[in-house]
Structure formats: structure tokens, C-alpha cells
Amino acid sequence: MELxxxxxxxxxxxxxxxxxxxxxxxxxxxxxxxxxxxxSATVRNEMAxxxxxxxxxxxxxxxxxxxSNKGYRYYVDNLIDHSALDEVQKKQxxxxxxxxxxxxxxxxxxxxxxxxxITNCAALSTAPTVTGSTVTRIELVPIGRRTAMLVxxxxxxxxxxxxxxxxxDITAEVVEKFYNIASASLIGTSxxxxxxxxxxxxxxxxxxxxxxxxxxxxxxxxxxxDASRSDVILEGQSNLLNHRELESNTYELMEFxxxxxxxxxxxxxADGKDLNVLIGKEAQYKQLEKSSLILSKYNINxxxxxxxxxxxxxxxxxxxxxxxxxYLTELVGKLLTQALEE
Amino acid sequence: MELxxxxxxxxxxxxxxxxxxxxxxxxxxxxxxxxxxxxSATVRNEMAxxxxxxxxxxxxxxxxxxxSNKGYRYYVDNLIDHSALDEVQKKQxxxxxxxxxxxxxxxxxxxxxxxxxITNCAALSTAPTVTGSTVTRIELVPIGRRTAMLVxxxxxxxxxxxxxxxxxDITAEVVEKFYNIASASLIGTSxxxxxxxxxxxxxxxxxxxxxxxxxxxxxxxxxxxDASRSDVILEGQSNLLNHRELESNTYELMEFxxxxxxxxxxxxxADGKDLNVLIGKEAQYKQLEKSSLILSKYNINxxxxxxxxxxxxxxxxxxxxxxxxxYLTELVGKLLTQALEE
DNA sequence: GTTTAGCACTCAATATGTCTGAGTGCTAAC
DNA sequence: GTTAGCACTCAGACATATTGAGTGCTAAAC
Numbered sequence: 001m002e003l004x005x006x007x008x009x010x011x012x013x014x015x016x017x018x019x020x021x022x023x024x025x026x027x028x029x030x031x032x033x034x035x036x037x038x039x040s041a042t043v044r045n046e047m048a049x050x051x052x053x054x055x056x057x058x059x060x061x062x063x064x065x066x067x068s069n070k071g072y073r074y075y076v077d078n079l080i081d082h083s084a085l086d087e088v089q090k091k092q093x094x095x096x097x098x099x100x101x102x103x104x105x106x107x108x109x110x111x112x113x114x115x116x117x118i119t120n121c122a123a124l125s126t127a128p129t130v131t132g133s134t135v136t137r138i139e140l141v142p143i144g145r146r147t148a149m150l151v152x153x154x155x156x157x158x159x160x161x162x163x164x165x166x167x168x169d170i171t172a173e174v175v176e177k178f179y180n181i182a183s184a185s186l187i188g189t190s191x192x193x194x195x196x197x198x199x200x201x202x203x204x205x206x207x208x209x210x211x212x213x214x215x216x217x218x219x220x221x222x223x224x225x226d227a228s229r230s231d232v233i234l235e236g237q238s239n240l241l242n243h244r245e246l247e248s249n250t251y252e253l254m255e256f257x258x259x260x261x262x263x264x265x266x267x268x269x270a271d272g273k274d275l276n277v278l279i280g281k282e283a284q285y286k287q288l289e290k291s292s293l294i295l296s297k298y299n300i301n302x303x304x305x306x307x308x309x310x311x312x313x314x315x316x317x318x319x320x321x322x323x324x325x326x327y328l329t330e331l332v333g334k335l336l337t338q339a340l341e342e
Numbered sequence: 343m344e345l346x347x348x349x350x351x352x353x354x355x356x357x358x359x360x361x362x363x364x365x366x367x368x369x370x371x372x373x374x375x376x377x378x379x380x381x382s383a384t385v386r387n388e389m390a391x392x393x394x395x396x397x398x399x400x401x402x403x404x405x406x407x408x409x410s411n412k413g414y415r416y417y418v419d420n421l422i423d424h425s426a427l428d429e430v431q432k433k434q435x436x437x438x439x440x441x442x443x444x445x446x447x448x449x450x451x452x453x454x455x456x457x458x459x460i461t462n463c464a465a466l467s468t469a470p471t472v473t474g475s476t477v478t479r480i481e482l483v484p485i486g487r488r489t490a491m492l493v494x495x496x497x498x499x500x501x502x503x504x505x506x507x508x509x510x511d512i513t514a515e516v517v518e519k520f521y522n523i524a525s526a527s528l529i530g531t532s533x534x535x536x537x538x539x540x541x542x543x544x545x546x547x548x549x550x551x552x553x554x555x556x557x558x559x560x561x562x563x564x565x566x567x568d569a570s571r572s573d574v575i576l577e578g579q580s581n582l583l584n585h586r587e588l589e590s591n592t593y594e595l596m597e598f599x600x601x602x603x604x605x606x607x608x609x610x611x612a613d614g615k616d617l618n619v620l621i622g623k624e625a626q627y628k629q630l631e632k633s634s635l636i637l638s639k640y641n642i643n644x645x646x647x648x649x650x651x652x653x654x655x656x657x658x659x660x661x662x663x664x665x666x667x668x669y670l671t672e673l674v675g676k677l678l679t680q681a682l683e684e
Numbered sequence: 685g686t687t688t689a690g691c692a693c694t695c696a697a698t699a700t701g702t703c704t705g706a707g708t709g710c711t712a713a714c
Numbered sequence: 715g716t717t718a719g720c721a722c723t724c725a726g727a728c729a730t731a732t733t734g735a736g737t738g739c740t741a742a743a744c
Contacts, residue, residue: 026707039717044708062707062723101564102507139483141493146683149493149503153485159505161491165444165681222443237579238596254580339507341488368736381688386737404694404736687744692737699732707723714717 008079009034010046011055015067015075019317022245024064069280069314072292076277076318085323092118093324097331102339104128104158109233111332112308116236119321121312122257123235124295126267128305128336130158130228134190138182138220142170148216152223154191157300157340160227164219168212177206178216186220194224230306232260232267243313246290256287257311267307270295275326280314292316296325298333300340305333345392350421351376352388353397357409357417361659364587366406411622411656414634418619418660427665434460435666439673444681446470446500451575453674454650458578461663463654464599465577468609470647470678472500472570476532480524480562484512490558494565496533499642499682502569506561510554519548520558528562536566572648574602574609585655588632598629599653609649612637617668622656634658638667640675642682647675 003011013033014025027044034043047065050056055071058064067075096114100107108125116123137153143163148170151161168174185202186194199221203214237254240246246253257263262285270276270293278293294316295309308329310321345353355375356367369386376385389407392398397413400406409417438456442449450467458465479495485505490512493503510516527544528536541563545556579596582588588595599605604627612618612635620635636658637651650671652663 024707028707040707041717041719042715045716048709058708060724061709062705062725064707102561103504137485139485139491141481141483143479143481143493143495143501144499147501149481149501151483151485151491151493151503157486159485159489159491161493161503162445163501165683219444238593238600241593241596251580251583254583258580341507366736370736382736383688383690383738384686387687390738400737402695403738404696404734406736685744687742689742690740692739694735694737696735697733699730701728701730703728704726706725709720709722711719711721712717713719714715 003074006036007046007050009036010043011050011067011071012075012079014047014050014056014065015071015079016319018066019315022315024059024066026064029064069282072279072314072318073282076279076322080319080322082275082322082326084319085327089118089320089324090327093328093331097328097335100335104336104339107332107335107339108306108308109235111328112233112235115308115310115325115328116239118324119310119312120239120242121310121316121321122237122240123308123310124257124263124267125233125235125308126230126264126306127233128156128158128300129230130154130156130191132190133158134188135186135194135224136188138186140170140175140178140182140216142175145169150216150219150223152220152227154227156303158227160223162219162223162226164216166212167215168209170212170216174209174212174216177209177213181206181213181217182220191224191228194221196221230264232257232263234258234260240311243315245313245315249287249290252287253291253311256285262287266293267295267309270297270307270309273297275322276309277318277322290314292318294318294321294325296329298329298336300333300336305336308332345416348378349388349392351378352385353392353409353413354417354421356389356392356398356407357413357421358661360408361657364657366401366408368406371406411624414621414656414660415624418621418664422661422664424617424664424668426661427669431460431662431666432669435670435673439670439677442677446678446681449674449677449681450648450650451577453670454575454577457650457652457667457670458581460666461652461654462578462581462584463652463658463663464579464582465650465652466599466605466609467575467577467650468572468606468648469575470498470500470642471572472496472498472533474532475500476530477528477536477566478530480528482512482517482520482524482558484517487511492558492561492565494562494569496569498645500569502565504561504565504568506558508554509557510551512554512558516551516554516558519551519555523548523555523559524562533566533570536563538563572606574599574605576600576602582653585657587655587657591629591632594629595633595653598627604629608635609637609651612639612649612651615639617664618651619660619664632656634660636660636663636667638671640671640678642675642678647678650674 017025027040030043056065057068097111100110112123112125133154133156136155139151141149146166150164153159199217203217206213234257240250274297276295281289292314293311295307298305359367369382372385398407399410439453442452454465454467475496475498478497481493483491488508492506495501541559545559548555576599582592616639618637623631633653634656635653637649640647
């Protein structure tokens, strides 16, 4: 399966030229970018062999070659340097990301926005995963007669809050009772254990103001559910319109990304490795068969955080984007570690 | 400027058929949908006159007619019933909107999502306006050694919160000092007065822990700024891809909507009236010249709230969508009034 | 005066045919 | 193993008919 050096050079040149121009690459036009001097016939022979081996394909008989998925795969795995980030890029990423606020959600959102802009692709990201985290604290801040702010803190440092409205007045006693219940039955439990049903039984245990208490506890369960949902955030979808090879099914692609369920499972599957590149059909979804994903994990305090990545056409500039995405996630990791530091 | 009854019927039929089919409407094909029996020649004469008057235009000599902006305008203003909502639609809207949570932001977001789905257009919305509102309360809930949750309540019932991180430990004294400053200098001031600069001078007035205090106050200003920003929320952009008459410049349109500045000013301009329909060039933006907006205001407790509306091609089903949007905003208004009730 | 039938005319869309050129595969010579 | 040369392929561009939905106009019918 090992390719000769010359084949490597030729494959690499074809991939790069195709990525640049979007046109099938012919033997003749390749000559000018090859480092050695060869005739077009020789190149043709090499290309024919590469095609036989499955690295290239031909849109039609009398056209040049384009890389197959396998070709891209080989290129990504063996022919490029995943850390070769040029200074200009680096600076650009830094300037975009570092001017961010200190709110963790904002940092991630902002970073994916920047990524979408820089790459001219759609960017996707997930907030830090909370799987397995427990509730470490719950605050109830009364605001109106029947409204309050609910703040929940989890063992992994994630903070979630929401406004909630009770079906009865939130008196000092209610607040106190709420704290009693919370510290007795909520603190220390894992997020997935807090369902509407368990809250219901919990509320039933109080003697008075059941309804008030229940509406508060229901809000807690919504909040817990919200926190563990870890939606995929999508930015710069409209960039996908700029890639004409996606044109035929941009709508399907955008809907697919928007729905988020499938992409969530992909992202989850990618969670193991630091960097994940999915090329075309490798992603196993019909809607993605003309697209590639570059997903990279960020770490918070050395632990798994979430994922940031890009979606573009298979004909994406891997050599430039892979290092960019990697670098971006490193930066985001650092920023988040800082932001969540006690 | 008044049209004869027959012209009204014909114009209405043309608009409706064009909306349905997307094809220029010819005199012959109109016959079948007209309530009276006429020859195609007569209809042709009427159509020629309507075209002379500017209500119709012709894509090319040998094609049928399509409504001009003026034609749509007449149709919207005089030929349809803005409240004629059929029961099925009504039920559909209700079922989508009512199952919403109690968080105001979520209600609006959810409603626009539903609207986008129902109409197959992009939906846009703004959170309740805060112009002129003042800060009525600020809560600082310490969470970690250096992190806290900041909650701000405004005179119009809007609640905003965020996590903030201080450049020093948030001790009990700091919290107390913060409350002193807040009640002395923040409560009662209007949101736009809370700038980073004023916070800076405010922080300078404290003797100790200037940096800690400043970082907290800076977060307050960010929060105030956030609250008064009133971004335009966009849902279902991908639906725009389904309208082939927008195809040529979907990207420009989507970017235009995403950027939000221009659309914000449009929405603001629309704020006066309960219902606003902008057809094609009426919106004064080149990117919108093939689109129409239907914007409707929701009220909270009888006061101005925000805007919810749809963006689609000029060839949009006004007769169906106008009542739908209107009804949706009424529902949302009720829900929000309920949710924000003390 | 309004309505209608009839007819010549227009023009986008479609189909058909031809040409061109970039690119290939193969063979035979270097 | 490399290269020159040549026959072959085929998408895309271009020119040219064909079709048909639709128009405007006129003159007759109501």
C-alpha cells in the first residue's frame, strides 16, 4: 500500500491543484507544478496507476483526474504536516479569538464564528461536555413576587441559569424550604438523575406549598436537562453557499446540520481522538457525502472539553485548515481553562 | 386610483395564481379560476390596462403577466382579509407555540422557529425592547473563589444574567461593597448610561480592591450593553433555499440577514405600526429587492414588546401568512405577559 | 360601448447538430 | 523506464431550427 516517492509527489500535486482550482487536473497542467522534469506521458502513466489503485477518479473519459475519497485520505494522513501553520494564519486566529469576553459560552460561540469567517466554511462546536457531572450548588434568587433566577453549578465548572416562574408566591419560607430540599436531595446528584418525575416525587414530600415548590423544581429539571443537552452550535452556514460543488444539495446539508441530532452523534463519536477528519462518505451520512468535517477537541484543565470544527466540501484546503482548527482549539482550551478557574 | 370590481377580481386572481404556481399568468389559464364567464380576449384587455396602470408586469413580450410590487401592495392593502385565519392554521400555530417553556427568550425563539417551519420562510424576531428602561435590581451570586453570577433586572421586567470572573477574590466584603455601590449608583439609572467608562470612574471611587471591583463592574456594563443590544434572532434561514426566485442571491440575502444591522433598523422603523408589510424595493435595500417582509409587533402587558416576522420571496402567500403572523404575535404577547407577570 | 373570435406575431425554452479542445490510452521508438 | 506521436473521447460552446404559450390588434357580434 506504500506509494513510491514520485507517486506521492504527483498525488499531492493533484490534490493541491484540484483544491485550488476545482477543475479536474490534467497531466499537462501538472508538469508546471512538479519539482522534477518529466513528460506528460510519464505523468499520465503514473496517474493511470494511481487511478487503478483507487486514489484518483475521472469524472468522464476525456477529462483530467480528481482525488477520490481514498486519495484525500492518503493526502491527509501521509502527505501533509498537521502542525504547519503559517504565521499570518496564526496571527489572524489569535486576533479573532483573544478579544473574546469571559463568558465561556461566548468564548466558544465567538471562536466558531471566527473560524467560519477564516475558513469560509460552516463551523460547528459543542459546549464542554457534562456527562457524569454532578450538581454542586443551586442558588435561587427571588426577583419578583413569583419569579426567581435559578443558578446551577456543576462539578465540572459549568454554570447554567434561567428565569423561572412559580405557581405561588416565593416567600422567604419557600426559599428556605427550597434550599433544604436542594441540599438534601439535589446537591451531589448527577445531572441525568434530575428528571421531571423525580422532581415530582420530591415536591410531593413537602407538606405545604406543593405547587410553588413543584414549579421551582420543574424549572430545576428543565435546567439540568438543558445543561446536559450539549447542543451543537452552528455558525456561518451561509458560507456553504459559496461552494459550488455542494450546490445541488446545500439545502439538505444545511437542514442536516441544523437538525443537529446526527451531527451530534458524529461529534460524540469523534470525541475520542484529538483530531478527526471525516472525508465524504466516511461520515456515513448521505447528506455529508460531498462534504468533509475537520473536528478537533479542546481540553479544559487537561480534561475533555468539547469539539470545534468545520464543515466544507470534500475539496477543502486540508493543509491549511487542519493546523488552523487545531491551533484554534488549543487557544480556546486555554481561554476556557482560565475562565473557569476558581 | 380605484379599480373596477372586475379589475380587482382579475388582479386578485393573477396574484393568487402566480403565488401558487410561480409561473407568469396568461389570460387563458385565468379563465378557469374566474368566477364570471369571460373570453380570454376580454381578460387580455383588462390585463393590458392593469399593466398600463402599473399593477402588472411582463417578464417578456410573449409571456403572461406577473404582479409588480405595486400590484402586490394593492393586493395586500385592499384585496385580502388580514384576519382570515383558517382553523387548521390556527390550531397548528397554537400547538407549536403553547408547548413552550416559561423563559421569555425561549418563548420567542421557539415561536420564531415554529413560524419558520409553518411558513417555509426565514423567521426573524427581536426580544422585548428595553429602550428607556432602567436597572431596578442587581444581584451578585458568588459561585467560586473568583467567579460569580450577575443578575440584572430592568424596569420592563427583562432579566439578564451572566457569569463573571473577577481579578481578585470575591469575599463577603467585596460582595457587600458591590451592593453598596450598586444601590447607590446603579439602581435607577438607565441602561445606556452604564458604559465601561462610567464603571471605571465608579470603581476608582472605592478605596480597596479596585481591580476586583472594576472587573465586576465591567461585567455589569457588558451585561447592560448586552441587554440593550436587542439582536435580531433569525430562524430557518435554510428555508430560503427552497424558493427558486431568490436563488440568484440567496447568499447575499442570508448574509444581509445574518449581519443584522440593516435589518435591525428596518425592524425598528416598523415598530410604530402593529403590522408591517414590506414588499420588494419598499424596504430600500438592494439585498431585499426580491423579498418581502411581514413584521408584526407583540405587546407585553399592553406595552410595546418586540417584533416577530417572516422574510420570503415577494411571491409569498400574503393571504395566509399575514393572518398567521398576526395571530402568532398575539399569542406570544399573551404568553410573555403571563411569563413576566410579577 | 362592450365583448368576442380570429389571426399574425413574439420570444423563451427546447431540441438538434456541429465544432473545438483539453485530455486520455496506447504503441513504438529512444 | 521514458518519451513522442497519434487516434480517440466527450463536455461545453455555439449556431440553428422547432415549438407553443401568450400577446396585441382588428373587425364582427352582441
